[in-house]
Amino acid sequence: ANSKLRWEKAGVLNFGLDTKFAKGKIKATIEYYIKNSIDLIAGSPIDPTTGLRLMRLNVVSIKVNGLDMKLDAFILNRAFSWKSQVLFSYLKNKVTKYYRSPTTNNSTFIKFSYTVIPREGADPYSIVSYKYAGLDNLGDPIGYRNGLPSKDYTNIVRTPSWDDLVIHGTTRPPVFGSVINTFSYKGFSLTASIQYKFGYYFRRNVINYTRLYNSWIGHRDFYKRWQQQGDEFITDVPAMNYPANNRRDDFYGNSSASVSKGDNIRLADISLSYNFSGKNRPSPLLKNAEIYLFINNAGILWRANKYGLDPDYGIS
Numbered sequence: 001a002n003s004k005l006r007w008e009k010a011g012v013l014n015f016g017l018d019t020k021f022a023k024g025k026i027k028a029t030i031e032y033y034i035k036n037s038i039d040l041i042a043g044s045p046i047d048p049t050t051g052l053r054l055m056r057l058n059v060v061s062i063k064v065n066g067l068d069m070k071l072d073a074f075i076l077n078r079a080f081s082w083k084s085q086v087l088f089s090y091l092k093n094k095v096t097k098y099y100r101s102p103t104t105n106n107s108t109f110i111k112f113s114y115t116v117i118p119r120e121g122a123d124p125y126s127i128v129s130y131k132y133a134g135l136d137n138l139g140d141p142i143g144y145r146n147g148l149p150s151k152d153y154t155n156i157v158r159t160p161s162w163d164d165l166v167i168h169g170t171t172r173p174p175v176f177g178s179v180i181n182t183f184s185y186k187g188f189s190l191t192a193s194i195q196y197k198f199g200y201y202f203r204r205n206v207i208n209y210t211r212l213y214n215s216w217i218g219h220r221d222f223y224k225r226w227q228q229q230g231d232e233f234i235t236d237v238p239a240m241n242y243p244a245n246n247r248r249d250d251f252y253g254n255s256s257a258s259v260s261k262g263d264n265i266r267l268a269d270i271s272l273s274y275n276f277s278g279k280n281r282p283s284p285l286l287k288n289a290e291i292y293l294f295i296n297n298a299g300i301l302w303r304a305n306k307y308g309l310d311p312d313y314g315i316s
Contacts, residue, residue, distance in 0.1 A: 006058055010037040027072040035064040036096075044099060061097040062124060066090060069177075081184045088177040093123050093170070106160050110254050123170040127201050130156060131166050132236070132255040139226030139239025141252045153247035157254075166256045173197035178268065187275045194301070195268040202262045202311040206253050207237060209244040262311035263304035270295045 016031040039058035046055045069088040076082040098120045109119055109128040119126065133142040133149050142149050143156045144164040150156060156164065175198040182191045207225065211217040226232060226239040236257045238248070252258070273292035300310060 002055070002057075004057070005041075006039060008037065008040050008058070010035060025074045025077075029068075029070040031068045033064075033066050033068075035066070037062045037064070038097075042098075057099075059099040060095060060124075063094050063096050065092045079185065081182075083182045083184075085180040085182075086177070087180075089175070091172075091174050091176075093125065093172075095120050095122060095124050105158075106162060106165060107157060110160075110165070122167060125171045127168045127171055127203060127259055129166045129168060129203075129256040129259055130160060130251055130254055131164055132252075132257040134236060135226055135232035135238060137229050137232060139232065141236075141238045141248065141255065141257070143251055143255065153245065153251045157247050157250050168201045168256070168259050170200050171202060171262075173200040173262065175199045189271075189273045189275070191269075191271040193268040193270075194265065196265045197312075198263045200262045200311075201259055203254075204258050204260055204305075204307065204309065206258045208249045208253055209238075209240055209242075210246045210249045213242070213244050260305035260307065260309070260311075264300055264311060265302045266300045267298040268296070270298055 012033055012035045014031060014033045016029070018027075018029050020027045038061040040060040040062060041056050041058055042060045043054045044057045044059040046052060046057075067088075067090040069086075071086040073084045073086075074081075075084055110130065119128075131144045133144065136142055136151070140151055142151060143153070144150060145152050145156050146161060147163045176196065178193050178195040180191065180193045182189060184190075205219060207219040207221040208217070212219075212222075221237045222240075224235050225237040226235055238252055241248075271292060271294050273290055276289040297313070303310070305311065
């Protein structure tokens with residue numbers, strides 16, 4: 001029905017280099033690319049006299065710069081072999097155009113993690129939060145209103161200016177990759193993959209007293225809440241008030257106090273296998289047989305956040 005809606009368009013320019021050295025024992029691949037996407041479809045405010053507030057239109061353009069590198073090394077190639085592979089990627093997204101209404105409220109940019117929020121000049125996957133100034137001596141969270149400290153939660157949440165907000169960064173890691181080592185001996189093969197992700201953020205779940213009173217949904221931060229004067233110097237968790245103030249909870253839950261760095265290094269998977277081939281084959285029936293044990297997401301080796309959370313699998 002919308003004759004102005006059209007296909008999205010994209011153009012990619014790649015530069016690549018493949019090389020090998022040390023008599024072919026080490027191979028390297030490097031690729032740099034630029035991708036421009038225009039006429040991307042997103043929700044856009046329209047004339048309300050049409051009977052609709054939003055319509056999906058061709059209103060966004062995005063530019064992506066990326067770098068991919070791969071290094072393969074045959075460290076040992078004898079009866080016992082050792083092969084190592086290193087992968088590295090860098091990715092930067094930027095919204096170059098977003099045709100939005102100039103009256104769009106800045107509060108629409110404040111969402112939970114992984115929500116696409118097109119804002120011109122920024123990463124489309126950025127986390128935007130209310131600035132947080134800590135707690136006062138009553139245990140109430142303090143935000144900013146027109147650049148000044150305030151507890152006017154209704155207006156802080158309803159009509160924030162950009163000076164009252166924080167753009168933390170992207171929810172998608174711009175730097176990521178893995179180190180994969182494979183050890184083989186006769187029919188046995190052991191592979192371990194270590195993955196790394198750097199430079200991104202995630203929003204944690206925090207205590208919400210409205211949900212606690214209405215639905216009995218609690219949170220472990222309850223035990224870290226402000227309880228007496230002086231606690232404002234050792235905690236950022238607001239005091240428990242009754243009745244609950246929904247705007248107060250909304251402000252705190254979407255403030256910079258609930259955002260942490262997602263950087264982590266994890267043992268992604270371990271694979272142990274045995275292949276019945278050649279001299280290892282005890283019977284013709286096992287010509288192509290292989291047995292293996294596979295462990296996925298074996299555990300985090302290091303994380304940037306101090307809450308013990310896995311940013312990819314849990315935000316509680």
